[in-house]
Amino acid sequence: MTKILAFSGSFSSDSINHQLVEYASSKIGTASVSVIRLSDFEAPIYTKEREREFGFPTPIEDLRKLFDEADGFILSTPEYNGSVPAGLKNTLDWISRMEGKIFQDKPVLLMAASRGGRGGKSVLDHLTTVLPFWGAKLIGPFGLPLFQQNFESGLLKEPFDTELQKLIFQFEEAL
Numbered sequence: 001m002t003k004i005l006a007f008s009g010s011f012s013s014d015s016i017n018h019q020l021v022e023y024a025s026s027k028i029g030t031a032s033v034s035v036i037r038l039s040d041f042e043a044p045i046y047t048k049e050r051e052r053e054f055g056f057p058t059p060i061e062d063l064r065k066l067f068d069e070a071d072g073f074i075l076s077t078p079e080y081n082g083s084v085p086a087g088l089k090n091t092l093d094w095i096s097r098m099e100g101k102i103f104q105d106k107p108v109l110l111m112a113a114s115r116g117g118r119g120g121k122s123v124l125d126h127l128t129t130v131l132p133f134w135g136a137k138l139i140g141p142f143g144l145p146l147f148q149q150n151f152e153s154g155l156l157k158e159p160f161d162t163e164l165q166k167l168i169f170q171f172e173e174a175l
Contacts, residue, residue, distance in 0.1 A: 002031035002175050005070035008087045009077025011039040011086035016147045017076040020113045024074055024157060024164060025029060033074070035065065038091055046093040060094040067095060073136075073175050076111035080124035092134065101135025107174035108136035109167060112143050113151070119143030139171045 006025045008017040018037065041059040044050060056064075067073075076089055096100050104110040110127055112120025124141040131138050142164055144150055151155045156164060 001069045003069055003074045004028060004031045004033045004074060004175075005066050006033055006035045006074035007038055007073065009038070009085050011037075011042075011085070011087045012078075013039075014053050015078070016115070016151070017078050017111075017112045019154075020076045020111055020144060021074055021149065023106050023151070023154070024076070024111065024168060027165065027168050028074075028172065029071065030061075030073070031175060035071075038048060038063075038087060041091065043094050045088065046090055046097070048106075050062060051097060055088070056094065056098065060091070060100075063091070064095055064098050067102070067104070070106065072107040072109070072171065074111070074171075076113060077120070077127070078125055078162045079118075079120040082122040083127060084123055096134065103134055103136040105129070105135050105137060107139055107171055109171040110140040110142070111139060111164075112141065113147045114145060117145045118151035137174060139174060142167050150156075 006021045008015050008021050025035050034110055041063040043057040043060045054175045092102055112124050114120045120143050124143050128141055
């Protein structure tokens with residue numbers, strides 16, 4: 001069976017992006033989805049010296065195995081100060097040091113949720129540019145603004161639900 005690895009770029013236990021990942025994952029009908037939290041795979045800040053002296057942290061090796069086994073990815077990330085959260089970037093930096101591209105030329109459904117009106121536009125713009133360099137076959141992006149108004153009782157409101165459903169269909173077709 002096709003396997004999807006789904007995660008948020010947030011390390012927060014009450015992440016709205018993790019809620020969006022869980023919602024999108026529940027809409028996948030053609031694959032097995034594993035929803036993880038990157039906080040379960042924490043690693044020290046990446047440096048060449050640390051890698052040379054200590055090698056790869058065991059949690060990152062474990063995460064890389066999950067990346068290797070996945071046929072596609074669902075990623076929703078917050079925008080921190082107009083950019084990628086440090087924890088997500090650090091995790092991807094560690095994975096990039098292992099053999100092969102981070103996303104290994106597999107489909108990635110890219111999303112962002114925010115409490116503000118822009119729906120993570122800056123982080124989505126940035127990741128739309130760099131994810132293909134990291135081996136992602138990009139699907140999306142999908143931005144959800146004003147999370148509290150547009151995601152109530154575990155359900156995504158229109159027109160956002162229809163928009164996300166279209167991207168999920170494209171994602172499933174790309175798997």
